[in-house]
Amino acid sequence: MAAVSYVGPDFEPPRPPRHPLRAPLTVAVAALVPGALVGWLVWQAVGDDDREGSAAQTSASASGSASPGAPEDGEERPDGGAGRAGGEEPRTSPPASASRPAASGPLRGKVVVVDPGHNPGNFRHPSDISRTVDIGTNRKECDTTGTSTNDGYTEAEFTLDVSRRLRTILEKEGATVKFTQDGDRPWGPCVDERAEIGNEAEADAVVSVHADGSAAGNRGFHVILPGPVHSGAADTRPVVDSSRALGERIAGGFLRVTGSPPSNYIGGGTGIDVRKDLGGLNLSTVPKVFIECGNMRDSKDSAQLTSGAWRQKAAQGISEGIVSFLRG
Numbered sequence: 001m002a003a004v005s006y007v008g009p010d011f012e013p014p015r016p017p018r019h020p021l022r023a024p025l026t027v028a029v030a031a032l033v034p035g036a037l038v039g040w041l042v043w044q045a046v047g048d049d050d051r052e053g054s055a056a057q058t059s060a061s062a063s064g065s066a067s068p069g070a071p072e073d074g075e076e077r078p079d080g081g082a083g084r085a086g087g088e089e090p091r092t093s094p095p096a097s098a099s100r101p102a103a104s105g106p107l108r109g110k111v112v113v114v115d116p117g118h119n120p121g122n123f124r125h126p127s128d129i130s131r132t133v134d135i136g137t138n139r140k141e142c143d144t145t146g147t148s149t150n151d152g153y154t155e156a157e158f159t160l161d162v163s164r165r166l167r168t169i170l171e172k173e174g175a176t177v178k179f180t181q182d183g184d185r186p187w188g189p190c191v192d193e194r195a196e197i198g199n200e201a202e203a204d205a206v207v208s209v210h211a212d213g214s215a216a217g218n219r220g221f222h223v224i225l226p227g228p229v230h231s232g233a234a235d236t237r238p239v240v241d242s243s244r245a246l247g248e249r250i251a252g253g254f255l256r257v258t259g260s261p262p263s264n265y266i267g268g269g270t271g272i273d274v275r276k277d278l279g280g281l282n283l284s285t286v287p288k289v290f291i292e293c294g295n296m297r298d299s300k301d302s303a304q305l306t307s308g309a310w311r312q313k314a315a316q317g318i319s320e321g322i323v324s325f326l327r328g
């Protein structure tokens, strides 16, 4: 009942699976994990939850990693508003947004910006986050609180945890990783600033990590791509294609490593959605996607989202998608 500013979903109408990730996914999967591909194809054909966890894990550690996702740059669904404001004090953490020295590795020289959705402190700063900012197409709230599980595990905690796991993996691959926030600021940043951080870093890839707050029974992950927008300060046209490539790789890696099926309520089973109403995407001048890792309001999904072991897989899956994208 935090009810701090939830912006309506404004989802685009469900569209037919255009080019479902099928083809691109197959390529990505084939390139990275032949063993898992078999499992994935079986899963595709049979529709059951065939998971190749161990194979994926093994290959994951060999090749790279990362994870997460859900709506908005802050804009959560209405029913996701029940998050408890209570809560967790910001944990002490290293100077967040700072980047660390790049190591050697396949991603040496690459810059990845990770955007942990929301902020654990947003609940305590309703007026700060509810002011509106210009997202090109219109004005939208600076940021939102995000959702939570029914037991009160907040999306903001989730996104930070997965993002930190993702950073660890990507840095091992040699990437320079920057955060938009690392629990090191009282609230925010606003969605326009989140986009600007990726732009200023001239990031090779940006991923915004979320979990959804939809109705129970709605399950699975989806990746949100920027639609073509050209209005005001927003011009996504130059990055629509590259963002799709990034998003499809991430969806493929996430599916393979977590074994979690694509959303059964958005994207027509492709695990991919396209939106033109998210400031964090509209204002990006570099390849950027969101990932909604699962639905915090569904008991089965939340059992996964609250598991550290599962979050590690989520991070690993996202990282593998990023590595695949960046290595071409």
Ligand code: ZN
Pocket: 070, 071, 072, 074, 075, 076, 117, 118, 146, 147, 155, 209, 210, 211, 212
């Ligand atoms: Zn979110």
